[in-house]
Amino acid sequence: TLLAQAAEIDTGDTAWMLTATALVLMMTPALGLFYAGLVRAKNPLNTFMMCVAAIAIGTVTWAVVGYSLAFDGTGDLVGGLGYAFMNDVTNEPRAIVGGTDPQTIPHLVFFAFQATFCIITVALISGAVVERMRFSAFLVFAALWSVLVYAVLAHWSFGGGWLFERGTLDFAGGVPVEMA
Numbered sequence: 740t741l742l743a744q745a746a747e748i749d750t751g752d753t754a755w756m757l758t759a760t761a762l763v764l765m766m767t768p769a770l771g772l773f774y775a776g777l778v779r780a781k782n783p784l785n786t787f788m789m790c791v792a793a794i795a796i797g798t799v800t801w802a803v804v805g806y807s808l809a810f811d812g813t814g815d816l817v818g819g820l821g822y823a824f825m826n827d828v829t830n831e832p833r834a835i836v837g838g839t840d841p842q843t844i845p846h847l848v849f850f851a852f853q854a855t856f857c858i859i860t861v862a863l864i865s866g867a868v869v870e871r872m873r874f875s876a877f878l879v880f881a882a883l884w885s886v887l888v889y890a891v892l893a894h895w896s897f898g899g900g901w902l903f904e905r906g907t908l909d910f911a912g913g914v915p916v917e918m919a
Contacts, residue, residue: 748832749843756844756852763855767794767862774866782870789865789877796881797858805857805886806850809893815901818894825850853897857889860916888919 771790775783804823812819822828833846842849861881868877894900896907896914907914 747843748830748845752843753845753848756848760848760852760855763852763859764794766859767791767855770859770862770866774869778869785874786865786869788874789869790862792874792878793862793865793881794858796878797861797885798854800882800885801854801857801890802850805890805893806853808886808890809853810898813899813904814894815904816894817891817900818898853893856912856916857885857893860889860919861885863916864919884919889915892919 767790768787771787774790775787778786802825804820806825806828807820807822808818810818811821828846828850830845830847832842832844833849861884864881864884865877868880872880891900892915895902896909897903902909902914909915
């Protein structure tokens, strides 16, 4: 695979990505309110807190190891650990794996945008366990799931994994978000 040279940061691209990041992040508490309205009277707080906790759990696991597993390296099944603990995730544009067009947004903005999809996916999972799982058990499940499932699927479709290498174009996150 090729590594494209990083270009200069484009302020318009960066502004749009920050806006898109904020919009996707706002979906998580909105989803929590939606789920809270669907449960029995004794469970709305627990249900809403699962979605809010997804923001915390998803962000931490994504920063510690998830982003690196998804976007570092070109292994078929999983990436590397070069970005673990946000190592080398800076305000400079990152080179794109397998692409020829340079990225024109800061690496940190790309990280944040991708993190919001990990977060919303963990929150979507909470809807499947609402009224069936204790909050503490959900926190453990969410942390493990975001690293062992979401990061791997994100690598497959966006980070240079086997689906990416075979020409899969997943613009809307159908593989890591909807399949998961």
